[in-house]
Amino acid sequence: MESPFVEIMDSTLRDGEQTNGVSFLPHEKLMIARKLLRDVNVDRIEVASAGVSEGEKEAVAMICRYARQIGRQDRVEVLGFVDKGRSVDWIADCGGQVVNLLCKGSLKHCTHQLHKTPEEHIADIRRELDYACQRGLAVNLYLEDWSNGMKDSPDYVYQLMDALTATSVRRFMLPDTLGVMNPLQVIEYFRKMRKRYPQVHFDFHAHNDYDLAVSNSLAAVLSGARGIHVTVNGLGERCGNAPMASVQAILKDQFHAKTNINESQLNDISRLVESYSGIAVAPNQPIVGENVFTQVAGVHADGDSKDKLYYNELMPERFGRKREYALGKNSGKANILKNLEELGLELTPEQTRRVTQRITELGDKKERVTQEDLPYIVSDVLKHDAPEDKVKLISYVVSTAYGLNPGANVRVEINGRQYEAGATGDGQYDAFVKALRYIYKKYLGRTFPILANYQVSIPPGGRTDALVQTVISWHHRNGILRTRGLDADQTEAAIKATFKMLNIIENEQTDRQTNNETQTIQ
Secondary structure, eight states: OOOOBOEEEEOTTTTGGGSTTOOOOHHHHHHHHHIIIIIIOOSEEEEEETTSOHHHHHHHHHHHHHHHHTTOGGGEEEEEESSTTHHHHHHHHTTOOEEEEEEEOSHHIIIIISOOOHHHHHHHHHHHHHHHHHTTOEEEEEEETHHHHHHHOHHHHHHHHHHHTTSSOOEEEEEOTTOOOOHHHHHHHHHHHHHHOTTSOEEEEOBOTTSOHHHHHHHHHHTTOSEEEEBGGGOOSTTOBOBHHHHHHHHHHHHOOBOOOOGGGHHHHHHHHHHHHOOOOOTTOTTTSTTTTEEOSHHHHHHHTTTOTTOOSOOGGGGTOOOEEOBSTTOHHHHHHHHHHHHTOOOOHHHHHHHHHHHHHHHHTTOOBOGGGHHHHHHHHHHHTOTTOSEEEEEEEEEEETTEEEEEEEEEEETTEEEEEEEEOSSHHHHHHHHHHHHHHHHSOOOOOEEEEEEEEOOTTOOSSSOEEEEEEEEETTEEEEEEEEESSHHHHHHHHHHHHHHHHHHHHHHHHHHHHHHHHO
């Protein structure tokens, strides 16, 4: 059996803009339309409702001009109404060529909203079709509330279809306007429609009130729908519409249907709409969510390196993305190695163990570490925990309380001997340094470098606040000595920078003593 071809109509700029709080500027609409038509290659886009505002008219005119330039003007559609030609004129004035005419697909809507008989409504639709034809517009017809129409008044639906199938309507678009259907009902109702009207092109337009928009869309395709309506990121009124990326992936992988969608652009269009709409994509949103191609468990990373044991057909490269391996307390050595390999970093087994330990510590603090953070962690671990450190922090306690100066108690090891002291200061780190100054003065008879500058930042390239970088400058031997610390906690990062400085000075002290002893012997 030949794989079916399914048209994809994107309604992000019309139905998607009905999302609460979403309003695209004209130039934003143009950018989204360009991306959808040129890069994503959707078959059609529905870009507005006729007569909404002058700003909307400007946006539609801009989109139509662009579509005409690339020879795709017939792919731009605008929702219109049975309003004695006003919508048709509005669309024609914008340069549009297609009106998606909204009529009533249930008897309840016809009689209670329009206060008309079915015959009166059909006559009005016919007049609208004739006028659209005079203005040179093609017409697709929405049967609003079709799902409830099939439930409660199927004879009305058939009466409408019988009267209009022989007209100029190109597509009959069947919406689940209130999102009340389940897949079994979609199959039942679609098959009835297809049996009565086998030559008609039917579209299906789902809403996600029961989280069934994708399932219902696929049920429609299985039952003969030739077009599916979607929105980017599932935007839309109430719970939204069927998300384009999910519909595309399932159509291709599960039903082997053909579409014209360029999958490699799905992530880019998602990010663009996310930015313009201000509606964040959930991290676990299939295909386009931030986390969906991220392996967290170390066993998965290990399996991926052994004949791709945890792969499926949803390969990230299909969608312009790449697989990532999360760094956290569940990462394990395999995840670390995957990330190090991608960065081109090679570590010894012992060094890998220590980096893994540090990332696990950050994960225990509920911090999220990114691949961009990894080089800084590697550098920090290998420098800070070096076995040749002569000055080591054994333990410390810093405290702060309302109305009292912050305090610190510090225990350190210097050249094999341990010392302890406490102090108060203007801040936790200031108290910590004062305790160290006391140790160096009382027990070692040595001065402690003077702090020259103190800077705190997120590491360059870091995408999260999991790590804080502290760079401290010290006055030392008629110059400036700079050291850097990295940690999830700002005070801890500053302490690490301080101990790096103390070890540099201690090594210099040892070198001077060795040189003096050598000169004495000579």
